[in-house]
Amino acid sequence: MKFKAVLFDLDGTLVNSLIDIADSINKVLQENQLPTHSYEVINNFIGSGLRVLVTKALPETHRNEENIEKFFQAMMLHYRNNCTNKTIVYDGITELLKELKSRNIKMAILSNKADELTKKIGLTLFPDYFDIVAGLKSEATKKPNPEAAIRICHDLECTTEEVLYVGDSDIDMQTAKNAKMFAVGVTWGYRPEEELLSEGAQSIISHPLELIELL
Structure with a gap:
């Protein structure tokens, strides 16, 4: 794939x-x-x-x-x-985004944070990389509901099977599974590796640039 x-x-x-x-x-x-x-x-x-x-x-x-x-x-x-006073980009993320962009890989953000705040943080810290930045607009479509993720795929002109979903929590792994995306769990976030695996992570990475190997 x-x-x-x-x-x-x-x-x-x-x-x-x-x-x-x-x-x-x-x-x-x-x-x-x-x-x-x-x-x-x-x-x-x-x-x-x-x-x-x-x-x-x-x-x-x-x-x-x-x-x-x-x-x-x-x-x-x-x-x-x-919301951007002390929020920092994880080590290796900027390098990853540059590499993905150089390969013409489309990129998007989907968060359970309010849409207004997701856009403010995403566009402030990452002004040059993402095709879509989307947060929570309705409690009914909150992750792990796959509706918003599937809509983003449609807007990116991809099938869900052509998308890597990268997240740090059980909610993210459930969302990827529900949307039929490839679920990648990261170990530098807020949840332990065991939780990610138990909720369906198909790959675990411990540094952002490891994602390149999955392409």
Whole structure:
């Protein structure tokens, strides 16, 4: 099989955004006299979108719809203005993107982060590489629902079998499987290798440039 495109997750795959995310939710919690969390704990909250992260970060006694919405909006207000402060590109990613571009491989980003924020981070840190940058527009199409991934393939004029899906979480591997893409798990992100393999990773890479071998 000749792969014609690569679809990347964002957080934990292309960029380490943990500190900016954690600082935003902790600021909101602190302002409301609620317990904050360590980076290690918040690391385990990432992957299913910021609303889910907010829900997990709140004490169980505060997890009602009114509070979730209130804290979600407060976090979004802070994070929107600070989402690229301390977010960094993983080592080797820029070199990988340059190599893929030189080979005329099409590239896209699909994240469970809100579409507005995905575009801001993706286009700020990677202005020259991606054909499509897409985030979450509707809870109904949140990964591992394959709908958005399949739509991106259509827009890239590829079949799903011609796409490498690269991600760092169980959600990503499930999405790739549901979309019938080749699932590549990365070990530098937020989840362990064992989780990626158990959820269907067809290949595991420990450095971005290892992806070239799969082409």
